[in-house]
Amino acid sequence: MRILKLSMPKMARFLRVASLVCALAAVPSALNAQREKLPPDDLDLVEKNWPQARKTNTGIRYVIEREGAGALAVPGEIVSVLYNGSLLQGGKQFDHNQDRAHPFVFRLGRGQVIQGWDQVLQLMRPGEKRLVIIPPELAYGTHGQAPVIPHDATLVFEIELLSVKRDT
DSSP states (O other), X not given: OOOOOOOHHHHHHHXXXXXXXXXXXXXXXXXXXXXXXXOHHHHHHHXXXXXXXXXXXXXXXXXXXXXXXXXXXXXXXXXXXXXXXXETTTOOEEEEEOOTTSOEEEETTSSSSOHHHHHHHTTOOTTOEEEEEEOGGGTTTTTOXXXXXXXXXXXXXXXXXXXXXXXX
16 A cells, blocks of 8 residues: 655645535536426426516516515415416416405415415515416426316416515
C-alpha cells in the first residue's frame, strides 16, 4: 500500500477539485426539485394562452386579475372564495361557486381542498382574483375524480378570495 504524500499547494488544489466534484454531483437533485410539472402538451397550451402567467416554486401558474389588500392568508385561517373550475384540455367546466351570499368556506392548509388551492391561496390577499393553472400532481393526480375529472388533468381555476377570518 502506498501512502500519497502531497505538498500543501497540491493538497489545497486536491481539496478544491474534490469539493467541486461534490457540488456538481448535487446539481441534478437541485434541478429535479425545479422540474416542470405540467405535461408537455399542457405547457404548450398554457404558454400560448397565458404567456404572462407567473410560476410558483411548486409549479402552479397564475395571472393576477385583480389585486387584493390586507394580510396574506395563512394556514389555519378560514377563507371564503368564489371560483370557476375547468379542465385545461377542452375547457369543460367541472365545478363553480359564484354565489356571494353562500361562498365556498374552508380552513386553509388543512387538506380540505386540493394541494394547489392550499398553496395558491396562501399567496393571495382578501379581494384578490387570480386565474390559476394547477398541475395534475397538485390537483387529483393519476386517479382523477371520475367521471368529471380525468386522470392526470391540469386544472384551470378563476379564484376570488373574498375574506380571511382568524379563528378566535
